[in-house]
Structure formats: structure tokens, C-alpha cells
Amino acid sequence: MNARTPQEDVKIRVGYKALPGQKGDRLEERTVKPAAGDAPPWDAMTQFALVGSDVDRVDGLAKASGRAKYSYDVTFPGMLQAMILRSPVPRGKLTALELDEAARMPGVQAVVALKEVGNKVRFVGDAIAAVAGVNLHAVRDAIERIRAEYDREEHNVDYLVADDAPMVDEKGAISEDWPADEGMTAALLEAKVTHDATYRVEVQTHSSLETHGGVARWTGNDLEVWLSTQATFGCRGELARALQGKKIDVGSVTIHSEFVGGGFGSKFGAGIEGLALCLLAHAAKAPVKLMLDRFEEHTTTGNRPGALMQARGGVDAEGRIVAWDWRSFGHAGFSASGGSVAVPNYYTADAKVRRNHKDLAIDADPPRPMRAPGHPQGWFGAELFLDELAAKAGVDPLTFRLNNDREQIRQDQWRFAAERFGWAAARARANEPGARLLRGVGLSSARWGNLGNPGRPAHGITCRIHQDGTVETRSGAQEPGVGTKTMLSVITAEELGVDLKLVKATVGHTGDPSGPASGGSTVTPSLAPAARHAAFLAKQQLCELVAKHLGVPAANVTCAGGLVGLGKEQLRWAEACKLIGPNPIDVRGQRFANYDSKPFHGSQCGVQMAEVEIDSWTGFVRVTRMFGIQDCGLVIARKLAESQVLGAMIQGVSYALHEQRIMDKRSGRMLNGDFLRYKITGVRDLPELECHMHSIANGHDSVGAAGLGEPPSVASAAAIANAVFHALRAPVRHLPITPDKVLKALAQKG
Amino acid sequence: MTVPPDPGVSRRSFLKGSAVAGVATTGIAAVAPAAPAGPTTFGPGEHEIALQINGKERQVKVETRTTLLDALRDGLDLTGAKKVCDRGACGGCTVLVDGATVTSCMTLAMDAVGAEITTIESLSDGDAVHPLVQNFVHCDAMQCGFCTPGMVMSSLSCLQRRGKPTVAQMQQDLSGNLCRCGTYGRVMQAIQRTAQGGGK
Numbered sequence: 001m002n003a004r005t006p007q008e009d010v011k012i013r014v015g016y017k018a019l020p021g022q023k024g025d026r027l028e029e030r031t032v033k034p035a036a037g038d039a040p041p042w043d044a045m046t047q048f049a050l051v052g053s054d055v056d057r058v059d060g061l062a063k064a065s066g067r068a069k070y071s072y073d074v075t076f077p078g079m080l081q082a083m084i085l086r087s088p089v090p091r092g093k094l095t096a097l098e099l100d101e102a103a104r105m106p107g108v109q110a111v112v113a114l115k116e117v118g119n120k121v122r123f124v125g126d127a128i129a130a131v132a133g134v135n136l137h138a139v140r141d142a143i144e145r146i147r148a149e150y151d152r153e154e155h156n157v158d159y160l161v162a163d164d165a166p167m168v169d170e171k172g173a174i175s176e177d178w179p180a181d182e183g184m185t186a187a188l189l190e191a192k193v194t195h196d197a198t199y200r201v202e203v204q205t206h207s208s209l210e211t212h213g214g215v216a217r218w219t220g221n222d223l224e225v226w227l228s229t230q231a232t233f234g235c236r237g238e239l240a241r242a243l244q245g246k247k248i249d250v251g252s253v254t255i256h257s258e259f260v261g262g263g264f265g266s267k268f269g270a271g272i273e274g275l276a277l278c279l280l281a282h283a284a285k286a287p288v289k290l291m292l293d294r295f296e297e298h299t300t301t302g303n304r305p306g307a308l309m310q311a312r313g314g315v316d317a318e319g320r321i322v323a324w325d326w327r328s329f330g331h332a333g334f335s336a337s338g339g340s341v342a343v344p345n346y347y348t349a350d351a352k353v354r355r356n357h358k359d360l361a362i363d364a365d366p367p368r369p370m371r372a373p374g375h376p377q378g379w380f381g382a383e384l385f386l387d388e389l390a391a392k393a394g395v396d397p398l399t400f401r402l403n404n405d406r407e408q409i410r411q412d413q414w415r416f417a418a419e420r421f422g423w424a425a426a427r428a429r430a431n432e433p434g435a436r437l438l439r440g441v442g443l444s445s446a447r448w449g450n451l452g453n454p455g456r457p458a459h460g461i462t463c464r465i466h467q468d469g470t471v472e473t474r475s476g477a478q479e480p481g482v483g484t485k486t487m488l489s490v491i492t493a494e495e496l497g498v499d500l501k502l503v504k505a506t507v508g509h510t511g512d513p514s515g516p517a518s519g520g521s522t523v524t525p526s527l528a529p530a531a532r533h534a535a536f537l538a539k540q541q542l543c544e545l546v547a548k549h550l551g552v553p554a555a556n557v558t559c560a561g562g563l564v565g566l567g568k569e570q571l572r573w574a575e576a577c578k579l580i581g582p583n584p585i586d587v588r589g590q591r592f593a594n595y596d597s598k599p600f601h602g603s604q605c606g607v608q609m610a611e612v613e614i615d616s617w618t619g620f621v622r623v624t625r626m627f628g629i630q631d632c633g634l635v636i637a638r639k640l641a642e643s644q645v646l647g648a649m650i651q652g653v654s655y656a657l658h659e660q661r662i663m664d665k666r667s668g669r670m671l672n673g674d675f676l677r678y679k680i681t682g683v684r685d686l687p688e689l690e691c692h693m694h695s696i697a698n699g700h701d702s703v704g705a706a707g708l709g710e711p712p713s714v715a716s717a718a719a720i721a722n723a724v725f726h727a728l729r730a731p732v733r734h735l736p737i738t739p740d741k742v743l744k745a746l747a748q749k750g
Numbered sequence: 751m752t753v754p755p756d757p758g759v760s761r762r763s764f765l766k767g768s769a770v771a772g773v774a775t776t777g778i779a780a781v782a783p784a785a786p787a788g789p790t791t792f793g794p795g796e797h798e799i800a801l802q803i804n805g806k807e808r809q810v811k812v813e814t815r816t817t818l819l820d821a822l823r824d825g826l827d828l829t830g831a832k833k834v835c836d837r838g839a840c841g842g843c844t845v846l847v848d849g850a851t852v853t854s855c856m857t858l859a860m861d862a863v864g865a866e867i868t869t870i871e872s873l874s875d876g877d878a879v880h881p882l883v884q885n886f887v888h889c890d891a892m893q894c895g896f897c898t899p900g901m902v903m904s905s906l907s908c909l910q911r912r913g914k915p916t917v918a919q920m921q922q923d924l925s926g927n928l929c930r931c932g933t934y935g936r937v938m939q940a941i942q943r944t945a946q947g948g949g950k
Contacts, residue, residue, distance in 0.1 A: 060886070061879065063892050064891070064895070065830070066870035067830070068895055069829065137813055209928070210894070261896030294834070675835045675928060686921075689935055
């Protein structure tokens with residue numbers, strides 16, 4: 001069966017079986033045409049040996065034992081340490097830069113300028129120069145001896161007073177008229193109930209625990225860089241180009257990134273620290289390590305932008321949304337881009353809809369993508385607006401969603417979540433008059449719309465089967481903690497029908513086949529089919545060897561359950577592999593294009609519910625429990641997939657209640673650029689968490705997997721904000737929901 | 751179970767003259783010529799000290815301002831303990847000093863002379879792995895893994911001090927360890943599974 005390559009049409013079943021407690025499978029038939037030579041598609045009916053089971057993370061022991069070597073941990077004999085001198089000026093021009101005294105300091109081996117005199121300085125933390133020396137003490141001492149002078153210009157780090165900022169009243173609401181639109185005016189006039197409100201979110205930093213940076217080592221003109229990155233191939237290209245631009249003779253550039261201590265969207269580029277590292281190693285003729293410190297991490301490596309958002313809309317007598325008007329203003333840095341906001345589009349199919357967004361420039365570090373870029377911001381504003389509108393219309397928020405949500409998958413998810421969470425009872429429970437502790441529950445939808453792509457040119461995976469029976473699966477893409485190695489191992493072992501222990505996955509070296517950047521939840525859906533194709537090809541070669549050995553036709557040989565052969569003539573896997581000889585079976589699988597036919601669903605749906613307990617004396621909010629149901633495509637490694645969903649919910653608690661970059665307007669400097677004053681959720685803030693993995697066969701490619709970086713990150717903060725609204729009977733329209741805002745909301749309610 | 755007394759290893763104790771003289775006799779090979787009496791001085795520059803790490807004596811060159819974390823990572827290639835905040839705010843660098851958790855980024859290497867230092871590296875030797883580490887893997891109590899060694903060390907101390915800790919006790923003992931990926935729930939599951947004898 002292995003040699004049969006399906007080029008003809010194949011009928012598959014897509015969709016999902018009824019959720020527990022619900023009736024009716026949502027299964028449909030699709031006809032797909034796999035590419036010539038690709039593995040036959042898995043679908044909703046496929047029985048798996050390993051896929052979807054509770055396997056352990058394959059590199060879990062390396063991480064939990066401290067043996068895993070992150071870029072920060074890489075060391076070489078004679079390796080130097082390095083640091084960057086940062087601008088204390090938020091806006092201006094570099095007028096003098098003298099490096100000689102620093103270069104003469106004991107232990108210093110190289111000093112490079114990263115800006116030239118006359119260059120603009122764009123924010124506090126802009127890179128000026130870098131120093132490499134025998135240890136960080138020597139480097140720090142030398143950095144202090146660099147003389148840099150600046151012409152200072154007037155600066156602004158508050159987007160609400162930027163040139164294009166809208167007028168805002170004393171309550172923080174946008175007070176400028178909506179731009180004229182006759183259709184919108186008419187739709188609002190027809191509505192039975194209307195509402196208009198302004199929402200606001202603050203800047204959040206990615207706060208990856210491993211900071212940006214790495215180790216560079218030149219051998220002649222060949223460069224190797226161990227880099228903490230989410231995009232090995234992107235960084236390879238970026239560094240090669242930048243070094244050529246500096247007239248440095250570059251032979252080869254190889255990036256290594258086996259373990260990455262988090263990225264969350266901030267680590268797509270090698271950045272100025274990556275370039276500085278390579279320049280210093282070149283100048284010093286020695287390996288150099290440069291890792292940012294925590295303040296640099298908070299202030300120079302991007303952020304989730306803040307936003308000011310205004311919504312107005314209305315519902316008809318049946319509770320259907322008939323008008324949806326939205327405008328938002330993004331808190332961008334000096335680049336004046338990246339501040340955009342996304343909002344749900346599935347509630348407003350029949351409504352008059354308008355959306356506008358504008359980014360406002362300030363003199364600070366620009367935004368970078370962060371887990372579901374634009375989504376947690378916009379969903380917070382939109383879903384809280386919907387709850388306020390529903391409250392005005394006298395409709396329960398869940399009923400309101402069921403009336404307006406056009407996605408069948410989410411209709412099932414809403415009902416399932418309500419049942420599991422105990423929505424109706426929790427929502428009906430009233431707080432005792434005069435009670436100190438106020439409870440409330442809230443909900444939010446989620447969506448993410450990316451199910452992977454073939455890449456240009458196509459992404460690949462190497463699969464090798466060795467004569468000792470071990471199997472390698474290799475990708476040059478990186479893994480910032482999501483479980484890519486486990487995913488590759490499980491897919492490979494499933495396709496070959498072998499024990500997971502025989503498979504060794506390696507990622508993160510650009511000598512291996514290309515793969516996508518870890519962005520948009522694309523790595524798993526993009527690479528899983530390529531890994532499967534590679535294993536499928538390797539299996540065919542092994543079957544041919546076994547067929548020859550047994551004297552049977554290769555087309556009929558099967559490879560499953562640790563046996564290779566035909567009928568009663570079966571070789572154990574280990575015996576079959578001995579036929580391979582000293583050179584392994586070594587094939588490259590490919591990520592083919594997604595199937596032409598319409599997938600079951602082109603995006604991922606989710607629903608989350610949250611319960612909060614608020615101390616009305618102190619204003620302190622505690623999230624007591626959360627439930628999430630998440631469309632996960634085909635679940636490949638259950639425990640790891642759950643970890644990602646639960647982790648996203650905890651990050652949502654952090655975004656809803658804690659995180660906020662605070663800038664000093666006078667100096668332009670971040671005031672809380674450390675983990676003492678920039679609070680991320682700790683173990684004591686942990687709610688009771690539960691998630692349900694909603695496995696859906698999407699019929700997208702031969703595997704049908706989905707990534708889980710983005711999808712579960714969209715809803716959490718919105719659900720918590722809605723729970724706070726329910727508990728207080730007054731909305732807090734500004735994240736993070738800190739005690740001062742809660743007390744103010746209570747006081748205004750009276 | 752009772753909480754052991756503070757072993758007294760901190761920057762503060764280093765500042766007391768008597769403490770410096772005390773540690774000088776227990777393993778610091780001073781580069782300065784031996785003075786007949788009075789306190790020994792160190793620096794500027796490096797000198798060699800001996801640290802008791804995971805039951806073995808290790809020689810390492812440090813300056814007086816070198817932290818225990820830098821001595822472990824840069825001097826001895828013990829890179830399990832991570833440098834995350836370098837300010838004692840996140841617990842990523844947690845090791846045990848005389849059985850109690852310390853943030854090694856806030857401990858001077860010289861202050862740890864004479865104390866028994868236990869790092870994450872002591873919890874596995876080839877295939878022989880401490881049940882707690884095994885349970886971190888079983889419960890998938892990690893994602894990116896960068897906070898994990900520190901989490902394991904704080905969890906180990908929690909188990910050693912409390913035996914079968916309650917949720918409140920675990921939260922108390924892990925409250926100094928930050929995780930960005932959001933693994934807290936599973937870390938506590940790993941501790942509980944270890945307390946119940948799992949992972950052996």
C-alpha cells in the first residue's frame with residue numbers, strides 16, 4: 001500500500017464528532033486531490049496509534065534537568081562577553097562619539113560604533129556602540145568610558161497627545177465626532193438600542209525569560225551564530241546582508257537555535273544586538289557572547305502596542321446587531337506602524353459595518369507582533385462593548401452571542417462551554433447587598449485564521465532511517481517552546497509505525513531544510529505535512545529493500561506496528577533496518593500546497609469563560625476560574641497542546657490585570673523596566689483552569705494540524721473584563737484592571 | 751516539617767569583617783601576600799576560590815563582585831541556573847545553599863565559600879533522574895523551559911521542607927519564580943505527584 005501514490009481524487013471526512021453531551025456529528029465529505037507522491041490524507045475517521053495521545057515532550061528531560069543548552073548557555077574557550085551602550089536621549093542627534101578610551105581599558109578586545117556622528121537617535125535605548133571584553137565587569141567599566149554626546153530634540157512618549165491623536169474628554173472617552181456616514185447614521189437610527197463607548201489598553205512587553213542575543217564565532221570568513229530567535233532562516237539572511245553592507249567578507253552564515261527561552265513574537269529579527277555580536281567577534285577575532293539585560297529586553301525589543309478604541313452600535317428588536325462602527329488609534333513607537341487592532345467579524349454579518357484605524361507615532365521602541373497581534377486588544381474592546389450593549393438591551397450575554405454569532409463551530413462551543421462552566425447558574429447568582437466580595441462571570445469568543453502554508457520555495461523535512469533502526473527527523477526551523485520537536489517525532493513515528501523512542505527530532509540549524517518563522521501559529525500546520533511526507537518517502541524505500549529481500553512485489557509490502565513485510569512474511573523493524581547498510585535512507589519531504597477544495601473551516605474557533613472575585617474594599621481582582629474550548633485542528637501531542645492553551649489563558653490574566661509599561665514623560669524612559677515593577681502573573685494569581693481540546697479535521701492538507709500560539713490568546717482578557725463588568729455592574733474600560741480603576745468604577749456607580 | 755533557619759549567606763554577612771575572616775580560612779586562596787594579622791583584602795582583579803558544588807570541591811576564579819550565578823555559569827559551565835533578571839526578582843537562577851533556596855544572582859560567589867551548593871545538575875546523571883525531574887516531564891510542567899531549572903529547585907526545596915505540601919504552601923514556595931509561558935499549574939502537579947511517590 002505504501003508505494004501507491006494517490007494522484008487521483010480521494011474522498012475524506014472532515015469536521016468533528018459531537019462534543020461530549022451534544023448530539024449530532026458535524027461531519028462532511030470532501031473530495032481532495034493530493035499532490036503526486038504525497039502521503040494519503042488523514043481525516044476525521046483515521047485511527048491513530050500515537051497522534052493525539054499523552055506522549056511526553058521529547059526534549060522535556062533536557063529542559064527539566066538543566067542540560068538543554070540555550071544560546072545564553074553556549075560557551076567557547078576564549079569567548080568574550082559584550083554589552084551595548086544605549087542612548088539616554090529619546091530624540092535627537094548623535095553629535096560626538098569617542099571610543100578610544102574604552103578600547104584601551106584592561107580586558108577590552110573590541111569596540112564598535114553602531115551609530116555614526118550625525119545619525120538620528122530615536123528612543124531611550126537606541127543602540128550607540130558595543131564593547132567586547134574578557135568578562136562583563138571589564139565591559140561595563142569600559143562602556144562607562146565611551147563619550148557620546150547628543151543634540152536633544154523635544155520628544156513625546158504619550159500617544160494620547162501625539163499630533164494626530166483624537167480629542168479625549170476627562171473620563172478618557174473620545175470626544176471627537178464620528179466621521180460622517182449616511183448609511184451608518186441610518187442604521188443607528190433604525191436600531192432599538194444603541195451604545196457608544198471608548199476602550200483603552202496599555203503597552204505590554206513580551207517579557208521572554210531568555211533575553212535577545214547570542215554567541216557569534218568566525219572561522220576564517222565562515223560565521224556561526226547561536227541565536228535566541230523565532231526565525232533561523234530570516235536571521236541568517238538579515239545578518240548576511242547587514243555584514244555585506246559593512247563590507248565584511250562573508251563566506252557562509254549558519255544559525256543555530258536548538259532551544260529558545262520564549263519569544264512570543266519579539267524574536268523574528270537578529271536585530272542590532274545580532275549585528276553587534278557578529279561585528280565584535282569579527283573585530284576581536286574571538287567568539288563573543290552578547291545577551292541583553294532585563295531593562296534592554298523591556299525597552300528595546302518591541303511590545304504589544306497600547307490602543308484607544310471607540311465602538312458604537314445598535315441592535316434591533318430581535319437583539320440582532322444592525323450597526324457596528326469602530327475606530328481605533330494604535331500606540332506605535334517611532335516607526336509609526338504596528339499598532340493595529342483586530343476585531344471579531346462574525347457577529348455583524350447583517351449589520352452596517354465600518355472600521356478605521358490610525359497609528360500614532362511616539363518617541364519610543366516600536367511594537368512587534370505578540371501572540372495574536374492586535375487581537376487581545378480588539379477583542380477586549382469589542383466583547384466588552386457587546387456585553388454593555390446586551391445589558392442595555394436586557395439580553396443575557398450568552399444569548400446575545402448565540403443570536404449573532406454566525407460560526408456553526410462556535411455555536412456548539414458556546415453551548416458546550418456554558419454547560420461545563422455552569423454559566424446559567426453562575427450568571428444568575430446575585431451578590432448580597434453590601435457584600436465585600438463581589439463575584440461575576442464573563443465570556444468571550446476567539447478566532448484565528450491561519451492553517452499553514454507550503455512556503456516559497458516549499459518547506460522541507462529530512463527523514464533518515466539508519467541501519468540500527470533509529471530514525472532522524474530534521475528541520476532547520478526553530479522551536480521557542482511550543483513542542484515542534486515532539487510534533488515532528490510523533491508524526492514520523494505514526495507514519496512509520498515505530499516506537500517514539502526510536503525517533504530523534506532536531507531543529508534549529510540552518511544547514512537543515514527550511515521552515516517558517518515561528519509566527520502566526522504556522523509552524524505546526526506548515527511542517528507536520530512535510531514531516532509526514534518525508535517519513536512516507538523513507539518508508540517506501542525501506543519497503544522496497546524488504547520486498548527485494550523477501551522476493552515479493554514492493555507495491556504490496558506494508559510497514560506498520562513495528563513490522564515490515566507482506567502477509568505472513570514479516571520482518572521486525574530492527575531486522576528490516578539492517579538491510580539498509582552503512583548509508584541511511586535519507587529523503588527530503590516537502591510541504592505541498594494546501595488542498596484546492598474548500599476546507600471544513602478556514603480558521604480556528606474558540607470560546608473562553610472566566611469568573612472573578614473582587615474585593616470591593618481594596619479594588620483587588622482575582623480570577624478564580626476559567627474554562628476554554630479551543631479548536632486545535634488535529635491534536636498531535638495532547639499534553640503539549642493543553643500546555644499551550646492553559647499558558648495562553650494565564651498570559652490573558654496577566655494582560656487583563658497586571659501588565660503595563662509606564663513611561664516617564666520627561667525623560668522618555670520606561671520607569672518599570674524590570675520584573676520587580678513590571679508585574680507578570682505569578683503562581684499566586686493562578687485561577688483554577690480547565691481546557692477542552694476541540695479536535696477538528698479541517699481537510700486542509702495531509703495532516704490537518706493547527707498551531708496554538710495565537711488562537712487561545714485572543715479571548716482571555718476580554719472574558720475577564722466581562723466578568724469584572726458583571727461583578728461590579730459597571731464596566732472597567734481600561735486594561736489592566738488595577739485596583740484604582742475598580743474603586744473608581746464602584747465610586748462612579750454610587 | 752519545620753523551616754530550616756536562615757543559613758546566613760547573603761551580601762550582608764559578607765560585609766561583616768568577622769565573616770570575611772571566617773570564610774578566608776575555609777578555602778579562599780588569597781592572592782595578596784599573607785599579612786601577619788588583620789582582615790585579608792581581595793581585588794581588584796580575580797582570585798581563586800573553592801566552592802562545594804553538588805558534593806564536589808570546584809576551583810573557580812572570581813572577582814569580589816562576581817555573583818554566584820556568574821561563577822557557576824561562566825566559571826564552571828554549570829548553565830542550568832539561568833540569568834533572567836539579574837535582580838532577584840524572577841527565581842530563574844535558584845540554587846540551594848546549605849539546603850535553602852537562594853537567588854544566585856543576588857549572592858556573591860565569595861559568600862558561598864564553605865557552604866554546600868546544590869544545583870539543578872545534581873538531579874540527574876545520565877539516565878538516573880530525580881523523581882521530581884521525571885514528574886516535571888510527565889506533567890509537562892514546562893514550555894520554553896527557561897524558568898524550569900529554577901522552578902525545579904524551588905519545588906525541590908518545597909518538598910524537602912514540607913513533605914506533602916498544600917496548594918497554599920506550594921504557592922508560597924514558588925512565589926519567587928516567574929514563568930512567562932504559564933506553567934504554574936503543571937509545576938504544582940509535578941510537586942504533588944512527587945510527594946505521592948510518582949516518578950520513581
